[in-house]
Amino acid sequence: MDELLARENAAHHYVLGALKSPDLSVRDVLAAFDSYRVLDQAVVFANLPVAHEKEAQLWDVHTQGKQYFSRRLRELRKPASGDKLVVQERDHVHLYKKFLRASVAFYREHIYKLSIAFDIPELKDVAQLVGPKDSSESAHTAQQADDASRKLVIVSCHHSLVYLGDLSRYRTSEKLDTNPDFGPAIGYYDLASAVYPRSGMGQHQQAVVALEMRDHLRTIYHLYRASCVQEPHPLAAKNLAIEFARIDTAWKTSTLIKQSKPSDPDHLKDISIGWYVRLQSLAQQGEASEGFDELQSTVVSQLSGQLKRRSLGAALHRMVVVNIAGQHTAIQNYTVKQTSKGEQAFYSSLRINLAMYSTLLEIFQDELLTLVKDAELVALDLQDKVTPITKRILPALRLYSSWLLDSVHLLFGLANDPKFAESIKKFWKVYGRTLDLVATIFPIWDLEEAAEVEYQLEEDVDIIGFQPLSPFADDKTGRFWQKKQSAVNRAKFSDDSVTRVSMKEEDLVRVYGFLEDGLYIANDLDDSPIKIKGSRVFYGNGAELEQLLMPLIPGNPAAKPVAKACDAAPMSYAAAAGSRRSHLALSASKPNGIPKLQQSASSAREEHMTRMVDDLVDDDESKDPVTPPQQFASEPAVYNGNTDFALASLRDSTPEISNSASTYSAKSPVQRPPPGLTSPWTPSAIASPSSFLPKPAEALASPGQGRGHSRVGSANSIRSRASQSVGDSWSSLEALPQGTGMANANTRTPIAGLGGYGQSALLFGATPNVWSTGKAERTFGAKSPDRGAG
Numbered sequence: 001m002d003e004l005l006a007r008e009n010a011a012h013h014y015v016l017g018a019l020k021s022p023d024l025s026v027r028d029v030l031a032a033f034d035s036y037r038v039l040d041q042a043v044v045f046a047n048l049p050v051a052h053e054k055e056a057q058l059w060d061v062h063t064q065g066k067q068y069f070s071r072r073l074r075e076l077r078k079p080a081s082g083d084k085l086v087v088q089e090r091d092h093v094h095l096y097k098k099f100l101r102a103s104v105a106f107y108r109e110h111i112y113k114l115s116i117a118f119d120i121p122e123l124k125d126v127a128q129l130v131g132p133k134d135s136s137e138s139a140h141t142a143q144q145a146d147d148a149s150r151k152l153v154i155v156s157c158h159h160s161l162v163y164l165g166d167l168s169r170y171r172t173s174e175k176l177d178t179n180p181d182f183g184p185a186i187g188y189y190d191l192a193s194a195v196y197p198r199s200g201m202g203q204h205q206q207a208v209v210a211l212e213m214r215d216h217l218r219t220i221y222h223l224y225r226a227s228c229v230q231e232p233h234p235l236a237a238k239n240l241a242i243e244f245a246r247i248d249t250a251w252k253t254s255t256l257i258k259q260s261k262p263s264d265p266d267h268l269k270d271i272s273i274g275w276y277v278r279l280q281s282l283a284q285q286g287e288a289s290e291g292f293d294e295l296q297s298t299v300v301s302q303l304s305g306q307l308k309r310r311s312l313g314a315a316l317h318r319m320v321v322v323n324i325a326g327q328h329t330a331i332q333n334y335t336v337k338q339t340s341k342g343e344q345a346f347y348s349s350l351r352i353n354l355a356m357y358s359t360l361l362e363i364f365q366d367e368l369l370t371l372v373k374d375a376e377l378v379a380l381d382l383q384d385k386v387t388p389i390t391k392r393i394l395p396a397l398r399l400y401s402s403w404l405l406d407s408v409h410l411l412f413g414l415a416n417d418p419k420f421a422e423s424i425k426k427f428w429k430v431y432g433r434t435l436d437l438v439a440t441i442f443p444i445w446d447l448e449e450a451a452e453v454e455y456q457l458e459e460d461v462d463i464i465g466f467q468p469l470s471p472f473a474d475d476k477t478g479r480f481w482q483k484k485q486s487a488v489n490r491a492k493f494s495d496d497s498v499t500r501v502s503m504k505e506e507d508l509v510r511v512y513g514f515l516e517d518g519l520y521i522a523n524d525l526d527d528s529p530i531k532i533k534g535s536r537v538f539y540g541n542g543a544e545l546e547q548l549l550m551p552l553i554p555g556n557p558a559a560k561p562v563a564k565a566c567d568a569a570p571m572s573y574a575a576a577a578g579s580r581r582s583h584l585a586l587s588a589s590k591p592n593g594i595p596k597l598q599q600s601a602s603s604a605r606e607e608h609m610t611r612m613v614d615d616l617v618d619d620d621e622s623k624d625p626v627t628p629p630q631q632f633a634s635e636p637a638v639y640n641g642n643t644d645f646a647l648a649s650l651r652d653s654t655p656e657i658s659n660s661a662s663t664y665s666a667k668s669p670v671q672r673p674p675p676g677l678t679s680p681w682t683p684s685a686i687a688s689p690s691s692f693l694p695k696p697a698e699a700l701a702s703p704g705q706g707r708g709h710s711r712v713g714s715a716n717s718i719r720s721r722a723s724q725s726v727g728d729s730w731s732s733l734e735a736l737p738q739g740t741g742m743a744n745a746n747t748r749t750p751i752a753g754l755g756g757y758g759q760s761a762l763l764f765g766a767t768p769n770v771w772s773t774g775k776a777e778r779t780f781g782a783k784s785p786d787r788g789a790g
Contacts, residue, residue, distance in 0.1 A: 011036040069096040107160045118145045161192035197465025200226030204233035216277045221318040224325035228467045247281040272302040283348035286341030300359040311392045320396045328468035357400045361434045368437035383504035394510040395459045401517045412527045432530035432539030435518035447512040455491045455498045
């Protein structure tokens with residue numbers, strides 16, 4: 001072992017010297033890299049505990065290699081060089097691409113070797129996606145990994161995927177190909193987040209790509225996702241602040257809103273998104289603005305009009321997640337540093353959430369009112385009652401319903417605050433009326449029979465690891481990840497063992513979840529302003545019930561189906577709301593097997609095949625996980641140039657959720673303030689952040705970035721007008737994990753992760769770069785590292 005370490009150390013220093021030597025040819029440098037990679041990998045497999053140190057050292061050398069090639073390429077591309085250097089440039093590009101291809105092949109092979117050396121199911125799934133071209137099942141018997149080894153191996157795989165994403169991004173940023181494409185980079189970053197969702201590294205690097213594509217919404221979305229995890233990227237918060245400053249500058253110079261012709265189908269959408277990111281920027285600055293309320297009203301009004309005409313796709317999902325993350329971040333910032341700006345940032349973010357949720361409820365309510373006025377429409381099958389407009393907003397309503405469960409006591413505590421009294425009252429009134437309409441049109445007993453799937457929906461998978469909606473917060477949000485009548489974890493929608501039901505049936509699951517949450521709030525929470533009376537839900541007191549709704553539909557109300565012998569028939573919606581806790585209280589009685597099929601074998605296979613996505617490759621590589629690996633879609637959509645990505649595919653690695661919290665309980669992180677007390681920040685009005693913010697997710701899972709069943713056009717799926725027109729990319733610094741606390745992590749989960757990141761020059765943003773606003777004093781970590789910045 002000592003001899004191997006000595007050889008590896010010598011190879012390391014030789015490569016560093018080769019990169020600085022003007023006498024060695026580029027081919028000699030490439031050969032030195034090849035030798036060093038082999039020796040470094042041998043050391044890692046011979047002594048796994050040193051894997052993190054050696055892999056970080058190897059990536060540092062790769063980053064210097066990138067600088068070596070990039071520096072020479074810039075010299076050859078200078079206008080003063082003249083046409084006589086065109087041939088030299090072409091030769092250098094060829095060698096640069098050879099370096100990147102060799103590096104990519106090494107990290108792919110490294111993941112594959114990890115998968116065959118250790119019996120970890122998640123690694124095998126990743127290896128199938130990114131393994132080398134000639135990879136095949138090995139006869140080698142994989143060893144069982146203990147907790148310590150499993151932790152090291154998973155983190156090694158996670159880092160390798162981030163490195164693969166960076167290498168792919170270099171190729172696009174440097175414009176080494178005729179058609180630059182960020183798709184492979186995004187795919188690798190997304191897989192990294194899926195393998196290890198507790199880390200914000202993959203999300204942060206996706207923000208780097210989004211910034212290069214000039215997409216402000218995606219940039220702040222991924223930066224929030226990089227911040228709101230258990231192991232946040234160390235520079236995500238600072239980069240988010242800089243991005244908001246860039247948004248302000250773009251607003252003042254009239255460059256924030258993407259320029260498009262009025263005839264462009266995305267013209268109004270681009271305007272709405274531009275206004276929205278401006279609204280978020282004002283909210284997080286924490287400065288009271290006279291135009292804030294007007295801008296907020298304009299944004300929600302425009303979004304409402306857009307949603308009634310067309311789907312916003314992934315944009316709506318990102319807005320909802322950004323809203324929720326913004327409130328979560330504002331609360332955390334205020335508890336650390338109690339300033340007036342911090343308090344104002346919380347007020348603004350909460351108002352945005354109330355306004356956005358109320359707007360979505362009003363859209364849902366309008367669709368329900370159309371149904372409730374017509375007896376023939378009410379008599380339709382449950383699936384046919386979900387209108388196209390309703391379908392567009394149901395995933396967002398599902399996320400907001402979870403937000404409400406975690407924030408409901410906060411709303412109770414602020415109900416009499418002058419700053420929120422009116423908006424909270426309006427929200428509860430809209431929420432109660434919408435809930436009543438849903439209960440009338442979708443009888444809960446019918447939904448109980450129809451709305452059950454054996455897997456997690458797309459939005460459920462996407463938010464695994466997202467702290468504001470963490471599955472470990474309590475039993476209420478845990479329903480997303482567990483089967484209704486047991487504590488067995490659901491499979492993911494993208495698992496090979498899952499045959500998905502129709503999109504309409506999935507929509508019924510979302511409707512049922514919304515109704516179930518509302519009944520819980522109305523029936524179980526004493527302070528709730530909405531109540532249940534028979535089969536009706538009302539806001540205020542019972543005398544206002546008839547004023548709340550349109551007249552009841554003609555004919556007899558829907559009767560409850562004949563109860564099974566083992567079930568007790570609920571006599572009211574209150575009883576129905578209470579009965580759900582008995583379902584949740586059941587312990588797991590059997591292992592999580594393959595979900596039962598909902599169709600015949602032939603039809604199931606046909607639908608399954610229609611949902612599969614081509615494995616996208618470029619002209620000289622294969623198995624690049626293109627952004628992220630596209631998933632199932634029973635109704636493929638026509639690609640329209642947007643960058644709406646589908647979700648990644650990994651075997652079920654859903655975190656185990658404790659059975660101890662298997663019933664609904666009225667958690668009280670925020671108590672109703674006494675009369676005359678208006679500030680939510682007093683001890684009686686708000687508890688410590690840990691009491692009302694969800695606990696972080698501590699296990700492997702598979703989030704993704706897409707919304708809906710969008711199967712976009714194969715090789716073009718990750719391309720957009722922005723990515724095709726990217727100008728000369730900025731130089732960037734790379735994300736090198738530098739954790740030291742991994743071995744001492746004290747956690748019950750199989751994966752403990754790293755304790756933190758060092759301030760390496762390779763961390764993106766350590767020197768002036770794309771996150772800078774143009775002035776030296778605006779940058780963070782402006783010192784030049786010894787070895788430069790990538």
